[in-house]
Amino acid sequence: MYTPHILIVDDEPASIDSFELILMAGGVTDIMRCDDSRRVMDILAEQPVDLMLLDLVMPHITGEELLEQIKDAHPNVEVVIITGIDTVDSAVNCMRLGAFDYLVKPVDETRLMSTVTRALEMHRLKRENSSLRSGFLSDEPDRPEAFAHMVARDARMLRMFKYVEAVAGSGQPVLITGESGTGKELLARALHTLTAEGKPFVPVNVAGVDDTVFSDTLFGHLKGAYTGAQNARAGLVEQASGGCLFLDEIGDLSAASQVKLLRLIQEREYFPLGADLPKSAEARVVAATHCDLEAARDDNRFRTDLYYRLCIHHVHIPPLRERSDDIPLLVEHFVHKAAAQLDRKPPHVPDRLIARLTAYAFPGNVRELESMIFDAVSNCTGDTLPVAAFRERLANDAGVQRIETGPADLVAFPDSLPTLAQASDQLVEEAMRRSGGKQTAAARMLGISQPALSKRLKKMAAEDI
Numbered sequence: 001m002y003t004p005h006i007l008i009v010d011d012e013p014a015s016i017d018s019f020e021l022i023l024m025a026g027g028v029t030d031i032m033r034c035d036d037s038r039r040v041m042d043i044l045a046e047q048p049v050d051l052m053l054l055d056l057v058m059p060h061i062t063g064e065e066l067l068e069q070i071k072d073a074h075p076n077v078e079v080v081i082i083t084g085i086d087t088v089d090s091a092v093n094c095m096r097l098g099a100f101d102y103l104v105k106p107v108d109e110t111r112l113m114s115t116v117t118r119a120l121e122m123h124r125l126k127r128e129n130s131s132l133r134s135g136f137l138s139d140e141p142d143r144p145e146a147f148a149h150m151v152a153r154d155a156r157m158l159r160m161f162k163y164v165e166a167v168a169g170s171g172q173p174v175l176i177t178g179e180s181g182t183g184k185e186l187l188a189r190a191l192h193t194l195t196a197e198g199k200p201f202v203p204v205n206v207a208g209v210d211d212t213v214f215s216d217t218l219f220g221h222l223k224g225a226y227t228g229a230q231n232a233r234a235g236l237v238e239q240a241s242g243g244c245l246f247l248d249e250i251g252d253l254s255a256a257s258q259v260k261l262l263r264l265i266q267e268r269e270y271f272p273l274g275a276d277l278p279k280s281a282e283a284r285v286v287a288a289t290h291c292d293l294e295a296a297r298d299d300n301r302f303r304t305d306l307y308y309r310l311c312i313h314h315v316h317i318p319p320l321r322e323r324s325d326d327i328p329l330l331v332e333h334f335v336h337k338a339a340a341q342l343d344r345k346p347p348h349v350p351d352r353l354i355a356r357l358t359a360y361a362f363p364g365n366v367r368e369l370e371s372m373i374f375d376a377v378s379n380c381t382g383d384t385l386p387v388a389a390f391r392e393r394l395a396n397d398a399g400v401q402r403i404e405t406g407p408a409d410l411v412a413f414p415d416s417l418p419t420l421a422q423a424s425d426q427l428v429e430e431a432m433r434r435s436g437g438k439q440t441a442a443a444r445m446l447g448i449s450q451p452a453l454s455k456r457l458k459k460m461a462a463e464d465i
Helices: 013-025 037-046 063-073 088-097 109-135 155-170 184-196 211-219 255-267 293-298 304-310 324-342 351-358 365-379 388-394 420-434 439-446 450-464
Strands: 006-009 031-034 051-054 078-083 101-104 174-177 201-205 244-248 284-289 313-316
Touching (some): 013 109, 051 109, 063 088, 101 109, 109 155, 184 244, 420 450
Parallel strands (some): 006 051, 051 078, 078 101, 201 244
């Protein structure tokens, strides 16, 4: 979780003590003190500061002089003026120089905390906006090691990685959507690595879980909370403290559980079963679903307020069929992974196999491709991965990509063009499929003789072995 850094600058230690107590009561923990205005610029140069509470009347360097220097050298630092000078001219001048707000002593505690909260939110939004702008200047993620388990070169995937890097530090909920098998949990783990590596990552699948089980699993219970609760038990929210709570299949959550999840996210607190007092939640919530949450919201199956809380940051992972350029990389990756697990040398992957896989729609996405490769490597007895090992699964109609073509478009090409030899083999295989395995009919479709087709089939069969 992101911890804001606040610096209090005042020549009166008693005033600093007072402001510090108010901030600590409001949950702020990282507070620095300075009672000598000459040290402020050195502190800013050495340590990160998000927000400064600044007095105006101080010896050596006045608050107005400091404000101008701060905004010139550190424009991202939000500055709230707290002073005994109650004049319109002073307030106007400070706001002109870039102060976030101008408060007059003595300051009401509620007003101070409200101002600090708004200033920190403004700082967060500026930081995220700056990160997003700088991120879009490059196609490559700044920390590729965080995404090492998501093999990709597709432009949309790389932009998605950059977006995740940009929003990782905000601490706000993230909603990850995409079809089953696209790698939603892998992306959640990458997000966790970027911000809380070494802290707990706690995944839980909430599909089909009733409200009681949901509450007990996430929030835990006290001793005697219900029959059989002989001991108190910490829930997954507490176990994920300081890290990430990953809620998979969030679209299937019951209405009663949605209310409790909303309170967890909105108020950052929860009630263990049997408890009268709430506990503070210190885990970041990342949710994932293959469902259309927007449609579920419109049908009143998913709470509107929870929907907007969850998708403060929204990441959609495209299906594998829409990023065919990634298939060769993924095949190579899974071949080496399977070979390592089986303690054998990785077999060669023929170009014909890549062409066949690229033309397949992969309804099961990356997970389906991985299972295909592992099964083929397990049964491979030679140095080359046989195309025949994939033929039955690739012939499944559910995975055939059907593209509507106009009268002038006789062939629909994938993003990566096949070679002439690969295209020829695919035409032969399609003709044999349409003819039900009858060579004479298939040869007529292709405009060649039956002996020529037979010769071609024998050559293809030899290459498949």
